[in-house]
Amino acid sequence: MSLWIDKYRPKTFEDLTIHPKLTKRLKKISTTKDIPHLLFYGPSGSGKKTRILCLLRDLYGPDVDHVHSSRKDYKFKSGGTAELSILSSSYHIELNPSDVGVKDRKVIQETLKEIAQTTPISSYTSLKDMMKKGTKKNFFQKQTKTEKEKEKEKEKEKENEKEKKIGYRVVILNEVDLLTREAQQALRRTMEKYTKTCRLILVCVNVSAIIEPLRSRCLLIRVPAPNKNEVQTLLEGVVKRQKLTAPTMFLKKIVNNSDLNIRRAILMLQSAKIDQYPFKEHQFVPLPDWQIYIADLARSIVEEPQSPKQLLVIRNKLYELITHCIPTDVIFSVLLQELLLKVDTGLQKETISLAAYYEHKSKLGSKPIIHLEAFISHFMVIFKKFLTDFY
Known part of the structure; x- marks a missing residue:
C-alpha cells in the first residue's frame, strides 16, 4: 500500500x-x-x-x-x-x-x-536533439503524415532549437x-x-x-504555509481521487490538528482511513505517538509533585524522545504549547521566555538533553513558587 x-x-x-x-x-x-x-x-x-x-x-x-x-x-x-x-x-x-x-x-x-x-x-532536451540528429529518413516508406502533423513537428523543432x-x-x-x-x-x-x-x-x-x-x-x-481552506481543499481532492466520502466537520478537525502541514494532514487522513471507514463526523483523529507522549510529559510536570525524584523520571522520558529522533526544537515547541494550556495566564509570559532562552542555548550546544532538563527544572521552580504564593 x-x-x-x-x-x-x-x-x-x-x-x-x-x-x-x-x-x-x-x-x-x-x-x-x-x-x-x-x-x-x-x-x-x-x-x-x-x-x-x-x-x-x-x-x-x-x-x-x-x-x-x-x-x-x-x-x-x-x-x-x-x-x-x-x-x-x-x-x-x-x-x-x-x-x-x-x-x-x-x-x-x-x-x-x-x-x-x-x-x-x-x-533531457539535448538527448532528444541527439536522437533526432541520429534518425535517418526511410525513402522507401510511404509518407502518410498530414500537413497539420508536419506543422506540429516543425514547431517542436523550433522549440528544441531554442532550448539550451x-x-x-x-x-x-x-x-x-x-x-x-x-x-x-x-x-x-x-x-x-x-x-x-x-x-x-x-x-x-x-x-x-x-x-x-x-x-x-x-x-x-x-514558500508560506497554506491557509485552512487550502488544506481542506487538498484533503477533499485526495478523498475524491480515492473514491471515498468524508464529512466536512471531520476534515476540518484534521486541518485544525495538522498545524497547516500538508504532509501531516494527508498522513492523518490516511491513518484515520485505516482505523475506521466510513468516516464519521466526530471520529477521533489519530495524533502521532510522540505528540501524545509529550502531552503526557507536560501533564506529569504540572500535576505531579515538583521534586528531584520527579525530575529524574522526566529525564528518562526526554531520553526516550531523543533516542526516537524527535528534533529538539520540536520537543521545545510542542512541550511549550502543552504547558501554556495548563498554567495560569500570569505565568505564560515567563514560561515562553524560558523556552526561548533554553532553545537558543540548545542550538549553541551539542547535548540537547542538558538544555531540555534545565528548562523543565527552571519551569518547575517558578511553577511551584507560583502555587505556594497563590495558596
Missing part, C-alpha cells in the same frame, strides 16, 4: 494549486535553463520539496524521478569517518549534511568537489539552517568555486539561522 502523500504529489507546475504567483515565478526561472543558486525557506509541509522537484522536471525531464538511494562513507585526510544517506539521479543529488553533526563542513566540501570534477550528463543545453548538476541540501557556522562558511566558498558545474538548492525552515554571506549568494524563495 503506497502512501497518499507520494501517490498524489504534484508532478508539474500545472498540477500545483496553492500559491499560483510563486508557481508562475518558478516557471519563469526554469525557462532560463541557467538557474542561480536557490534558497527555499518556509514551514514544514508547505510544499518546498514538491516545488523543487517540479522545477527539476521542467529543467531535465522525467528522468529526474529515476532516483536511487545509497549510503556514502566519507574518510577525511585529517582523520575520522562519516556515513550519510544520499538520494541521486543522473542530474541531481540530495543529502542532509546536518545528519553527521560537526563533520558537516567536510562532508559538504567532499561532495561538491566530487560532483564538480565529474562531467555533467547532457540534459544544461551543463550542470543540481545539489539539494536539506535543513541548511541546522548546519554549523563553519559548514555554512565553507559552503559559501565552495559554491563560488564550482558554480560552473553545479547549482545549489538550499532548503530550510528558519532563514535567519543562515549566515548573511550565504543568503546573499542565493535567490531567496519563500
